[in-house]
Amino acid sequence: MNSKKIFWVVLGSISLGVGVIGAFIPLLPSFPFLLLAAFSYSKSSERLHNWFINTKIYKNNLESHLSGKGMTKAAKIRVMCTVTVFMLFGFIMMIRKALYIPCAILGVVWLGHMIYFIWGVKTRVDDSEEE
Numbered sequence: 001m002n003s004k005k006i007f008w009v010v011l012g013s014i015s016l017g018v019g020v021i022g023a024f025i026p027l028l029p030s031f032p033f034l035l036l037a038a039f040s041y042s043k044s045s046e047r048l049h050n051w052f053i054n055t056k057i058y059k060n061n062l063e064s065h066l067s068g069k070g071m072t073k074a075a076k077i078r079v080m081c082t083v084t085v086f087m088l089f090g091f092i093m094m095i096r097k098a099l100y101i102p103c104a105i106l107g108v109v110w111l112g113h114m115i116y117f118i119w120g121v122k123t124r125v126d127d128s129e130e131e
Contacts, residue, residue, distance in 0.1 A: 008040045008041070012044060019036075071121055
């Protein structure tokens with residue numbers, strides 16, 4: 001295995017680990033880490049990628065979004081709250097040091113995230129609500 005593939009396997013595995021932890025810890029987002037794991041595994045090995053896309057964690061968290069069906073309202077709210085908490089922490093740390101321009105940049109990035117998740121990501125009906 002060449003060094004690029006090793007890099008992608010390691011990055012995918014670390015991302016998967018953090019994503020799994022994020023599925024159980026409310027403040028740690030799992031979605032971006034699982035997305036990075038899917039991307040990394042697709043770059044490293046077809047066998048790893050096929051294994052990952054057949055796992056329950058992939059099917060529960062990424063499959064509907066990546067297939068174009070969107071995310072549930074609860075998942076979108078969870079992601080937006082997590083992003084807000086982490087960015088608010090950074091904002092508070094920077095404002096205490098009077099770093100106003102980075103605070104403004106962080107505010108614009110936060111607003112971009114909110115706009116993307118509210119209007120850019122399709123909201124799907126939760127499977128339990130369809131029954």
